[in-house]
Amino acid sequence: MLTRYQHACVMRRVTQTKCRNLACTSKSASFTSHGLPDETHSKMEGIIATNQQFPRVHQYEYKITRTPKKANQPTLTDTGAIGVAVNGVPIFDPFTQGPVNPKTGKRPNTLYQGELDNCGGHAGRGDDYHYHISPICLIEELGEIYIEKMKRPIGYAMDGYPIHALGWFDKANDVEDELDDCRGMMDENGNYFYNVKNEESWEVANCLTGEPQKFSKDKWIHRQDKFGNKYVGIPLKFTVQEYSQTDHKLDICYVMTGILEKEQILLTDGTTKQLKNETGSIFYCNSHCYGIF
Known part of the structure:
Protein backbone atom coordinates (compact mmCIF):
# COMPACT_ATOMS: atom_id res chain seq x y z
CA MET A 1 0.00 0.00 0.00
CA LEU A 2 1.23 3.47 -0.81
CA THR A 3 1.83 6.02 1.91
CA ARG A 4 -1.24 7.91 2.99
CA TYR A 5 -0.83 11.01 0.87
CA GLN A 6 1.72 10.01 -1.71
CA HIS A 7 -0.84 10.87 -4.38
CA ALA A 8 -2.81 13.60 -2.61
CA CYS A 9 -1.10 16.28 -4.69
CA VAL A 10 -0.95 14.31 -7.90
CA MET A 11 -4.72 13.68 -7.93
CA ARG A 12 -5.54 12.78 -11.50
CA ARG A 13 -3.94 12.50 -14.90
CA VAL A 14 -5.53 9.23 -15.90
CA THR A 15 -9.03 10.55 -16.61
CA GLN A 16 -10.17 13.70 -18.37
CA THR A 17 -10.88 15.31 -15.02
CA LYS A 18 -11.86 18.93 -14.67
CA CYS A 19 -9.99 19.41 -11.38
CA ARG A 20 -8.07 22.66 -11.51
CA ASN A 21 -5.94 24.97 -9.38
CA LEU A 22 -4.34 22.16 -7.40
CA ALA A 23 -2.29 23.47 -4.50
CA CYS A 24 -0.65 21.66 -1.62
CA THR A 25 0.77 22.54 1.77
CA SER A 26 1.98 20.30 4.54
CA LYS A 27 -1.52 20.50 6.03
CA SER A 28 -3.92 20.32 3.09
CA ALA A 29 -4.52 19.74 -0.61
CA SER A 30 -6.93 22.12 -2.35
CA PHE A 31 -8.41 22.22 -5.84
CA THR A 32 -11.44 23.37 -7.80
CA SER A 33 -13.82 21.36 -9.96
CA HIS A 34 -16.93 21.80 -12.10
CA GLY A 35 -18.35 18.63 -10.56
CA LEU A 36 -19.04 16.60 -13.70
CA PRO A 37 -17.53 13.23 -14.64
CA ASP A 38 -15.86 12.40 -17.93
CA GLU A 39 -18.13 12.78 -20.97
CA THR A 40 -17.76 9.08 -21.76
CA HIS A 41 -19.58 8.14 -18.56
CA SER A 42 -23.28 7.35 -19.00
CA LYS A 43 -24.67 10.08 -16.77
CA MET A 44 -28.33 9.68 -15.72
CA GLU A 45 -28.94 6.63 -17.89
CA GLY A 46 -30.49 3.70 -16.06
CA ILE A 47 -32.42 5.79 -13.53
CA ILE A 48 -36.00 4.56 -13.08
CA ALA A 49 -37.14 7.15 -10.53
CA THR A 50 -35.99 10.64 -11.46
CA ASN A 51 -36.47 13.92 -9.63
CA GLN A 52 -36.25 15.72 -12.98
CA GLN A 53 -32.94 17.40 -12.21
CA PHE A 54 -30.12 17.70 -14.73
CA PRO A 55 -26.34 17.49 -14.15
CA ARG A 56 -25.05 21.04 -14.58
CA VAL A 57 -21.77 22.84 -14.04
CA HIS A 58 -20.94 23.84 -10.47
CA GLN A 59 -18.01 25.74 -8.99
CA TYR A 60 -16.62 23.55 -6.23
CA GLU A 61 -13.71 24.52 -4.03
CA TYR A 62 -12.25 21.57 -2.13
CA LYS A 63 -9.78 21.49 0.72
CA ILE A 64 -8.72 18.06 1.98
CA THR A 65 -6.71 17.75 5.18
CA ARG A 66 -3.42 15.88 4.85
CA THR A 67 -3.23 15.31 8.61
CA PRO A 68 -6.42 13.39 9.44
CA LYS A 69 -7.06 12.51 13.06
CA LYS A 70 -8.98 9.53 14.35
CA ALA A 71 -12.09 10.61 16.25
CA ASN A 72 -12.96 9.33 19.71
CA GLN A 73 -15.84 7.48 18.10
CA PRO A 74 -17.08 7.02 14.52
CA THR A 75 -19.43 9.62 13.04
CA LEU A 76 -22.54 8.25 11.36
CA THR A 77 -23.08 9.62 7.87
CA ASP A 78 -26.29 11.40 6.90
CA THR A 79 -27.64 12.98 3.74
CA GLY A 80 -25.04 15.07 1.95
CA ALA A 81 -21.44 14.89 0.83
CA ILE A 82 -19.06 12.61 2.71
CA GLY A 83 -16.12 12.97 0.32
CA VAL A 84 -14.97 13.64 -3.22
CA ALA A 85 -13.83 11.35 -6.03
CA VAL A 86 -10.53 12.00 -7.82
CA ASN A 87 -12.46 13.37 -10.81
CA GLY A 88 -13.87 16.18 -8.66
CA VAL A 89 -17.37 14.70 -8.33
CA PRO A 90 -18.82 14.71 -4.78
CA ILE A 91 -19.49 11.41 -3.02
CA PHE A 92 -22.67 11.36 -0.92
CA ASP A 93 -24.09 9.18 1.80
CA PRO A 94 -26.16 6.37 0.19
CA PHE A 95 -29.49 7.63 1.48
CA THR A 96 -32.11 10.03 0.10
CA GLN A 97 -33.51 13.11 1.84
CA GLY A 98 -36.69 11.17 2.57
CA PRO A 99 -38.11 10.55 6.05
CA VAL A 100 -36.29 8.34 8.53
CA ASN A 101 -37.81 4.89 8.94
CA PRO A 102 -38.62 4.56 12.67
CA LYS A 103 -37.88 0.82 12.56
CA THR A 104 -34.45 0.99 10.92
CA GLY A 105 -33.47 4.55 11.87
CA LYS A 106 -32.41 5.12 8.27
CA ARG A 107 -33.68 7.09 5.29
CA PRO A 108 -34.57 5.39 1.96
CA ASN A 109 -31.57 4.06 0.03
CA THR A 110 -31.06 5.82 -3.32
CA LEU A 111 -29.93 2.63 -5.04
CA TYR A 112 -32.98 0.62 -4.05
CA GLN A 113 -35.30 3.54 -4.79
CA GLY A 114 -34.12 3.37 -8.42
CA GLU A 115 -32.66 6.88 -8.32
CA LEU A 116 -29.11 6.10 -9.48
CA ASP A 117 -27.67 5.80 -12.96
CA ASN A 118 -25.40 3.07 -14.29
CA CYS A 119 -22.37 4.87 -12.87
CA GLY A 120 -23.73 5.13 -9.32
CA GLY A 121 -24.73 8.79 -9.40
CA HIS A 122 -27.48 11.25 -10.24
CA ALA A 123 -28.26 14.97 -10.25
CA GLY A 124 -29.52 16.32 -6.93
CA ARG A 125 -31.86 19.15 -6.01
CA GLY A 126 -29.27 21.71 -7.02
CA ASP A 127 -28.61 20.02 -10.39
CA ASP A 128 -25.41 18.79 -8.76
CA TYR A 129 -24.17 15.47 -10.07
CA HIS A 130 -22.82 13.22 -7.31
CA TYR A 131 -22.27 9.59 -6.43
CA HIS A 132 -24.20 7.76 -3.71
CA ILE A 133 -22.34 4.46 -4.07
CA SER A 134 -19.04 3.29 -5.53
CA PRO A 135 -18.30 5.43 -8.63
CA ILE A 136 -18.57 2.45 -10.97
CA CYS A 137 -17.73 4.13 -14.29
CA LEU A 138 -14.83 6.06 -12.77
CA ILE A 139 -13.33 2.90 -11.27
CA GLU A 140 -13.67 1.07 -14.58
CA GLU A 141 -12.00 3.98 -16.36
CA LEU A 142 -9.14 4.14 -13.86
CA GLY A 143 -8.52 0.47 -14.53
CA GLU A 144 -6.77 -2.46 -12.90
CA ILE A 145 -3.23 -1.09 -12.96
CA TYR A 146 -4.23 2.14 -11.20
CA ILE A 147 -6.51 0.41 -8.68
CA GLU A 148 -4.78 -2.90 -7.96
CA LYS A 149 -1.12 -2.54 -8.97
CA MET A 150 -0.40 1.09 -8.14
CA LYS A 151 -3.01 1.04 -5.34
CA ARG A 152 -4.01 4.63 -5.83
CA PRO A 153 -7.16 6.10 -4.26
CA ILE A 154 -10.39 6.77 -6.11
CA GLY A 155 -11.24 9.61 -3.75
CA TYR A 156 -10.94 11.14 -0.30
CA ALA A 157 -13.42 11.19 2.56
CA MET A 158 -14.30 14.42 4.36
CA ASP A 159 -12.12 13.35 7.30
CA GLY A 160 -9.08 13.24 4.99
CA TYR A 161 -8.62 9.49 4.74
CA PRO A 162 -8.25 8.05 1.20
CA ILE A 163 -10.86 5.82 -0.43
CA HIS A 164 -9.66 2.78 -2.39
CA ALA A 165 -11.29 0.10 -4.54
CA LEU A 166 -9.00 -2.85 -3.85
CA GLY A 167 -10.39 -6.15 -5.07
CA TRP A 168 -12.54 -4.58 -7.77
CA PHE A 169 -10.53 -6.20 -10.55
CA ASP A 170 -8.26 -8.61 -8.68
CA LYS A 171 -9.87 -10.75 -5.97
CA ALA A 172 -6.40 -11.46 -4.58
CA ASN A 173 -6.48 -7.86 -3.28
CA ASP A 174 -9.94 -8.21 -1.73
CA VAL A 175 -9.98 -6.86 1.84
CA GLU A 176 -13.70 -7.11 2.53
CA ASP A 177 -13.25 -9.45 5.51
CA GLU A 178 -10.66 -7.15 7.09
CA LEU A 179 -12.73 -3.93 7.11
CA ASP A 180 -14.15 -2.31 10.24
CA ASP A 181 -17.73 -1.08 10.62
CA CYS A 182 -16.92 2.09 8.65
CA ARG A 183 -15.43 0.04 5.78
CA GLY A 184 -11.90 1.04 6.72
CA MET A 185 -8.65 -0.61 7.79
CA MET A 186 -4.93 0.00 8.30
CA ASP A 187 -2.43 -0.86 5.58
CA GLU A 188 0.93 -2.51 6.30
CA ASN A 189 2.45 0.91 7.00
CA GLY A 190 -0.16 1.81 9.60
CA ASN A 191 -2.08 4.19 7.33
CA TYR A 192 -5.87 4.11 7.52
CA PHE A 193 -8.04 3.99 4.38
CA TYR A 194 -11.59 3.16 3.32
CA ASN A 195 -12.37 0.54 0.68
CA VAL A 196 -15.54 0.49 -1.43
CA LYS A 197 -17.64 -2.61 -1.81
CA ASN A 198 -17.11 -4.20 -5.23
CA GLU A 199 -20.57 -5.75 -5.54
CA GLU A 200 -24.14 -4.72 -4.85
CA SER A 201 -24.80 -2.62 -2.72
CA TRP A 202 -21.46 -0.91 -3.55
CA GLU A 203 -21.13 1.00 -0.28
CA VAL A 204 -18.36 3.57 0.09
CA ALA A 205 -18.20 4.27 3.84
CA ASN A 206 -20.77 3.39 6.48
CA CYS A 207 -19.41 5.94 8.93
CA LEU A 208 -16.40 8.22 9.34
CA THR A 209 -13.47 7.08 11.46
CA GLY A 210 -11.69 10.42 11.43
CA GLU A 211 -12.77 13.86 12.51
CA PRO A 212 -15.07 15.30 9.77
CA GLN A 213 -13.82 18.53 8.19
CA LYS A 214 -15.52 21.34 6.30
CA PHE A 215 -13.98 20.36 3.01
CA SER A 216 -16.01 21.99 0.23
CA LYS A 217 -17.76 25.15 -0.96
CA ASP A 218 -20.00 25.45 -3.99
CA LYS A 219 -21.45 28.11 -6.28
CA TRP A 220 -23.95 27.62 -9.07
CA ILE A 221 -26.80 29.29 -10.94
CA HIS A 222 -30.14 27.76 -10.02
CA ARG A 223 -32.58 26.98 -12.81
CA GLN A 224 -35.68 29.16 -12.94
CA ASP A 225 -39.20 28.66 -14.25
CA LYS A 226 -41.08 31.17 -16.40
CA PHE A 227 -42.12 33.11 -13.30
CA GLY A 228 -38.56 33.59 -12.12
CA ASN A 229 -38.86 31.07 -9.30
CA LYS A 230 -36.19 28.50 -8.53
CA TYR A 231 -37.10 25.26 -10.24
CA VAL A 232 -36.97 22.03 -8.26
CA GLY A 233 -38.35 18.92 -9.94
CA ILE A 234 -40.80 16.46 -8.44
CA PRO A 235 -40.20 12.69 -8.23
CA LEU A 236 -41.32 10.81 -11.33
CA LYS A 237 -41.37 7.12 -12.30
Whole structure:
Protein backbone atom coordinates (compact mmCIF):
# COMPACT_ATOMS: atom_id res chain seq x y z
CA MET A 1 0.00 0.00 0.00
CA LEU A 2 1.23 3.47 -0.81
CA THR A 3 1.83 6.02 1.91
CA ARG A 4 -1.24 7.91 2.99
CA TYR A 5 -0.83 11.01 0.87
CA GLN A 6 1.72 10.01 -1.71
CA HIS A 7 -0.84 10.87 -4.38
CA ALA A 8 -2.81 13.60 -2.61
CA CYS A 9 -1.10 16.28 -4.69
CA VAL A 10 -0.95 14.31 -7.90
CA MET A 11 -4.72 13.68 -7.93
CA ARG A 12 -5.54 12.78 -11.50
CA ARG A 13 -3.94 12.50 -14.90
CA VAL A 14 -5.53 9.23 -15.90
CA THR A 15 -9.03 10.55 -16.61
CA GLN A 16 -10.17 13.70 -18.37
CA THR A 17 -10.88 15.31 -15.02
CA LYS A 18 -11.86 18.93 -14.67
CA CYS A 19 -9.99 19.41 -11.38
CA ARG A 20 -8.07 22.66 -11.51
CA ASN A 21 -5.94 24.97 -9.38
CA LEU A 22 -4.34 22.16 -7.40
CA ALA A 23 -2.29 23.47 -4.50
CA CYS A 24 -0.65 21.66 -1.62
CA THR A 25 0.77 22.54 1.77
CA SER A 26 1.98 20.30 4.54
CA LYS A 27 -1.52 20.50 6.03
CA SER A 28 -3.92 20.32 3.09
CA ALA A 29 -4.52 19.74 -0.61
CA SER A 30 -6.93 22.12 -2.35
CA PHE A 31 -8.41 22.22 -5.84
CA THR A 32 -11.44 23.37 -7.80
CA SER A 33 -13.82 21.36 -9.96
CA HIS A 34 -16.93 21.80 -12.10
CA GLY A 35 -18.35 18.63 -10.56
CA LEU A 36 -19.04 16.60 -13.70
CA PRO A 37 -17.53 13.23 -14.64
CA ASP A 38 -15.86 12.40 -17.93
CA GLU A 39 -18.13 12.78 -20.97
CA THR A 40 -17.76 9.08 -21.76
CA HIS A 41 -19.58 8.14 -18.56
CA SER A 42 -23.28 7.35 -19.00
CA LYS A 43 -24.67 10.08 -16.77
CA MET A 44 -28.33 9.68 -15.72
CA GLU A 45 -28.94 6.63 -17.89
CA GLY A 46 -30.49 3.70 -16.06
CA ILE A 47 -32.42 5.79 -13.53
CA ILE A 48 -36.00 4.56 -13.08
CA ALA A 49 -37.14 7.15 -10.53
CA THR A 50 -35.99 10.64 -11.46
CA ASN A 51 -36.47 13.92 -9.63
CA GLN A 52 -36.25 15.72 -12.98
CA GLN A 53 -32.94 17.40 -12.21
CA PHE A 54 -30.12 17.70 -14.73
CA PRO A 55 -26.34 17.49 -14.15
CA ARG A 56 -25.05 21.04 -14.58
CA VAL A 57 -21.77 22.84 -14.04
CA HIS A 58 -20.94 23.84 -10.47
CA GLN A 59 -18.01 25.74 -8.99
CA TYR A 60 -16.62 23.55 -6.23
CA GLU A 61 -13.71 24.52 -4.03
CA TYR A 62 -12.25 21.57 -2.13
CA LYS A 63 -9.78 21.49 0.72
CA ILE A 64 -8.72 18.06 1.98
CA THR A 65 -6.71 17.75 5.18
CA ARG A 66 -3.42 15.88 4.85
CA THR A 67 -3.23 15.31 8.61
CA PRO A 68 -6.42 13.39 9.44
CA LYS A 69 -7.06 12.51 13.06
CA LYS A 70 -8.98 9.53 14.35
CA ALA A 71 -12.09 10.61 16.25
CA ASN A 72 -12.96 9.33 19.71
CA GLN A 73 -15.84 7.48 18.10
CA PRO A 74 -17.08 7.02 14.52
CA THR A 75 -19.43 9.62 13.04
CA LEU A 76 -22.54 8.25 11.36
CA THR A 77 -23.08 9.62 7.87
CA ASP A 78 -26.29 11.40 6.90
CA THR A 79 -27.64 12.98 3.74
CA GLY A 80 -25.04 15.07 1.95
CA ALA A 81 -21.44 14.89 0.83
CA ILE A 82 -19.06 12.61 2.71
CA GLY A 83 -16.12 12.97 0.32
CA VAL A 84 -14.97 13.64 -3.22
CA ALA A 85 -13.83 11.35 -6.03
CA VAL A 86 -10.53 12.00 -7.82
CA ASN A 87 -12.46 13.37 -10.81
CA GLY A 88 -13.87 16.18 -8.66
CA VAL A 89 -17.37 14.70 -8.33
CA PRO A 90 -18.82 14.71 -4.78
CA ILE A 91 -19.49 11.41 -3.02
CA PHE A 92 -22.67 11.36 -0.92
CA ASP A 93 -24.09 9.18 1.80
CA PRO A 94 -26.16 6.37 0.19
CA PHE A 95 -29.49 7.63 1.48
CA THR A 96 -32.11 10.03 0.10
CA GLN A 97 -33.51 13.11 1.84
CA GLY A 98 -36.69 11.17 2.57
CA PRO A 99 -38.11 10.55 6.05
CA VAL A 100 -36.29 8.34 8.53
CA ASN A 101 -37.81 4.89 8.94
CA PRO A 102 -38.62 4.56 12.67
CA LYS A 103 -37.88 0.82 12.56
CA THR A 104 -34.45 0.99 10.92
CA GLY A 105 -33.47 4.55 11.87
CA LYS A 106 -32.41 5.12 8.27
CA ARG A 107 -33.68 7.09 5.29
CA PRO A 108 -34.57 5.39 1.96
CA ASN A 109 -31.57 4.06 0.03
CA THR A 110 -31.06 5.82 -3.32
CA LEU A 111 -29.93 2.63 -5.04
CA TYR A 112 -32.98 0.62 -4.05
CA GLN A 113 -35.30 3.54 -4.79
CA GLY A 114 -34.12 3.37 -8.42
CA GLU A 115 -32.66 6.88 -8.32
CA LEU A 116 -29.11 6.10 -9.48
CA ASP A 117 -27.67 5.80 -12.96
CA ASN A 118 -25.40 3.07 -14.29
CA CYS A 119 -22.37 4.87 -12.87
CA GLY A 120 -23.73 5.13 -9.32
CA GLY A 121 -24.73 8.79 -9.40
CA HIS A 122 -27.48 11.25 -10.24
CA ALA A 123 -28.26 14.97 -10.25
CA GLY A 124 -29.52 16.32 -6.93
CA ARG A 125 -31.86 19.15 -6.01
CA GLY A 126 -29.27 21.71 -7.02
CA ASP A 127 -28.61 20.02 -10.39
CA ASP A 128 -25.41 18.79 -8.76
CA TYR A 129 -24.17 15.47 -10.07
CA HIS A 130 -22.82 13.22 -7.31
CA TYR A 131 -22.27 9.59 -6.43
CA HIS A 132 -24.20 7.76 -3.71
CA ILE A 133 -22.34 4.46 -4.07
CA SER A 134 -19.04 3.29 -5.53
CA PRO A 135 -18.30 5.43 -8.63
CA ILE A 136 -18.57 2.45 -10.97
CA CYS A 137 -17.73 4.13 -14.29
CA LEU A 138 -14.83 6.06 -12.77
CA ILE A 139 -13.33 2.90 -11.27
CA GLU A 140 -13.67 1.07 -14.58
CA GLU A 141 -12.00 3.98 -16.36
CA LEU A 142 -9.14 4.14 -13.86
CA GLY A 143 -8.52 0.47 -14.53
CA GLU A 144 -6.77 -2.46 -12.90
CA ILE A 145 -3.23 -1.09 -12.96
CA TYR A 146 -4.23 2.14 -11.20
CA ILE A 147 -6.51 0.41 -8.68
CA GLU A 148 -4.78 -2.90 -7.96
CA LYS A 149 -1.12 -2.54 -8.97
CA MET A 150 -0.40 1.09 -8.14
CA LYS A 151 -3.01 1.04 -5.34
CA ARG A 152 -4.01 4.63 -5.83
CA PRO A 153 -7.16 6.10 -4.26
CA ILE A 154 -10.39 6.77 -6.11
CA GLY A 155 -11.24 9.61 -3.75
CA TYR A 156 -10.94 11.14 -0.30
CA ALA A 157 -13.42 11.19 2.56
CA MET A 158 -14.30 14.42 4.36
CA ASP A 159 -12.12 13.35 7.30
CA GLY A 160 -9.08 13.24 4.99
CA TYR A 161 -8.62 9.49 4.74
CA PRO A 162 -8.25 8.05 1.20
CA ILE A 163 -10.86 5.82 -0.43
CA HIS A 164 -9.66 2.78 -2.39
CA ALA A 165 -11.29 0.10 -4.54
CA LEU A 166 -9.00 -2.85 -3.85
CA GLY A 167 -10.39 -6.15 -5.07
CA TRP A 168 -12.54 -4.58 -7.77
CA PHE A 169 -10.53 -6.20 -10.55
CA ASP A 170 -8.26 -8.61 -8.68
CA LYS A 171 -9.87 -10.75 -5.97
CA ALA A 172 -6.40 -11.46 -4.58
CA ASN A 173 -6.48 -7.86 -3.28
CA ASP A 174 -9.94 -8.21 -1.73
CA VAL A 175 -9.98 -6.86 1.84
CA GLU A 176 -13.70 -7.11 2.53
CA ASP A 177 -13.25 -9.45 5.51
CA GLU A 178 -10.66 -7.15 7.09
CA LEU A 179 -12.73 -3.93 7.11
CA ASP A 180 -14.15 -2.31 10.24
CA ASP A 181 -17.73 -1.08 10.62
CA CYS A 182 -16.92 2.09 8.65
CA ARG A 183 -15.43 0.04 5.78
CA GLY A 184 -11.90 1.04 6.72
CA MET A 185 -8.65 -0.61 7.79
CA MET A 186 -4.93 0.00 8.30
CA ASP A 187 -2.43 -0.86 5.58
CA GLU A 188 0.93 -2.51 6.30
CA ASN A 189 2.45 0.91 7.00
CA GLY A 190 -0.16 1.81 9.60
CA ASN A 191 -2.08 4.19 7.33
CA TYR A 192 -5.87 4.11 7.52
CA PHE A 193 -8.04 3.99 4.38
CA TYR A 194 -11.59 3.16 3.32
CA ASN A 195 -12.37 0.54 0.68
CA VAL A 196 -15.54 0.49 -1.43
CA LYS A 197 -17.64 -2.61 -1.81
CA ASN A 198 -17.11 -4.20 -5.23
CA GLU A 199 -20.57 -5.75 -5.54
CA GLU A 200 -24.14 -4.72 -4.85
CA SER A 201 -24.80 -2.62 -2.72
CA TRP A 202 -21.46 -0.91 -3.55
CA GLU A 203 -21.13 1.00 -0.28
CA VAL A 204 -18.36 3.57 0.09
CA ALA A 205 -18.20 4.27 3.84
CA ASN A 206 -20.77 3.39 6.48
CA CYS A 207 -19.41 5.94 8.93
CA LEU A 208 -16.40 8.22 9.34
CA THR A 209 -13.47 7.08 11.46
CA GLY A 210 -11.69 10.42 11.43
CA GLU A 211 -12.77 13.86 12.51
CA PRO A 212 -15.07 15.30 9.77
CA GLN A 213 -13.82 18.53 8.19
CA LYS A 214 -15.52 21.34 6.30
CA PHE A 215 -13.98 20.36 3.01
CA SER A 216 -16.01 21.99 0.23
CA LYS A 217 -17.76 25.15 -0.96
CA ASP A 218 -20.00 25.45 -3.99
CA LYS A 219 -21.45 28.11 -6.28
CA TRP A 220 -23.95 27.62 -9.07
CA ILE A 221 -26.80 29.29 -10.94
CA HIS A 222 -30.14 27.76 -10.02
CA ARG A 223 -32.58 26.98 -12.81
CA GLN A 224 -35.68 29.16 -12.94
CA ASP A 225 -39.20 28.66 -14.25
CA LYS A 226 -41.08 31.17 -16.40
CA PHE A 227 -42.12 33.11 -13.30
CA GLY A 228 -38.56 33.59 -12.12
CA ASN A 229 -38.86 31.07 -9.30
CA LYS A 230 -36.19 28.50 -8.53
CA TYR A 231 -37.10 25.26 -10.24
CA VAL A 232 -36.97 22.03 -8.26
CA GLY A 233 -38.35 18.92 -9.94
CA ILE A 234 -40.80 16.46 -8.44
CA PRO A 235 -40.20 12.69 -8.23
CA LEU A 236 -41.32 10.81 -11.33
CA LYS A 237 -41.37 7.12 -12.30
CA PHE A 238 -39.49 7.75 -15.51
CA THR A 239 -36.90 5.30 -16.84
CA VAL A 240 -34.04 7.29 -18.38
CA GLN A 241 -32.78 5.49 -21.47
CA GLU A 242 -30.71 8.32 -22.92
CA TYR A 243 -29.30 11.59 -21.63
CA SER A 244 -27.84 14.37 -23.75
CA GLN A 245 -26.96 18.03 -23.60
CA THR A 246 -26.39 20.39 -26.50
CA ASP A 247 -24.91 23.87 -26.57
CA HIS A 248 -27.07 26.43 -28.38
CA LYS A 249 -24.84 29.51 -27.99
CA LEU A 250 -26.81 31.29 -25.25
CA ASP A 251 -28.28 28.16 -23.69
CA ILE A 252 -27.44 24.57 -22.96
CA CYS A 253 -30.35 22.20 -23.46
CA TYR A 254 -30.52 19.16 -21.19
CA VAL A 255 -32.64 16.24 -22.39
CA MET A 256 -33.59 12.92 -20.80
CA THR A 257 -35.45 10.47 -23.03
CA GLY A 258 -37.15 7.37 -21.72
CA ILE A 259 -40.37 5.72 -20.62
CA LEU A 260 -42.95 7.19 -18.26
CA GLU A 261 -44.25 4.27 -16.21
CA LYS A 262 -47.59 5.64 -15.07
CA GLU A 263 -48.79 9.17 -14.49
CA GLN A 264 -51.98 11.22 -14.53
CA ILE A 265 -51.57 14.59 -16.21
CA LEU A 266 -53.76 17.68 -16.31
CA LEU A 267 -54.52 18.96 -19.81
CA THR A 268 -54.95 22.61 -20.77
CA ASP A 269 -58.72 22.18 -21.09
CA GLY A 270 -58.95 21.11 -17.46
CA THR A 271 -59.40 17.39 -18.09
CA THR A 272 -57.00 14.65 -17.01
CA LYS A 273 -55.33 11.87 -18.93
CA GLN A 274 -53.70 8.66 -17.78
CA LEU A 275 -50.30 7.88 -19.27
CA LYS A 276 -48.78 4.42 -19.00
CA ASN A 277 -45.50 3.18 -20.48
CA GLU A 278 -45.30 6.26 -22.69
CA THR A 279 -42.04 7.07 -24.49
CA GLY A 280 -41.03 10.70 -24.33
CA SER A 281 -38.56 13.29 -23.12
CA ILE A 282 -38.19 15.82 -20.37
CA PHE A 283 -35.92 18.78 -21.05
CA TYR A 284 -34.74 22.19 -19.92
CA CYS A 285 -33.09 24.90 -22.03
CA ASN A 286 -33.99 28.12 -20.24
CA SER A 287 -36.77 29.66 -18.16
CA HIS A 288 -38.96 30.01 -21.26
CA CYS A 289 -38.18 26.69 -22.90
CA TYR A 290 -38.64 23.54 -20.85
CA GLY A 291 -40.81 20.46 -20.74
CA ILE A 292 -41.02 19.03 -17.24
CA PHE A 293 -43.76 17.52 -15.14
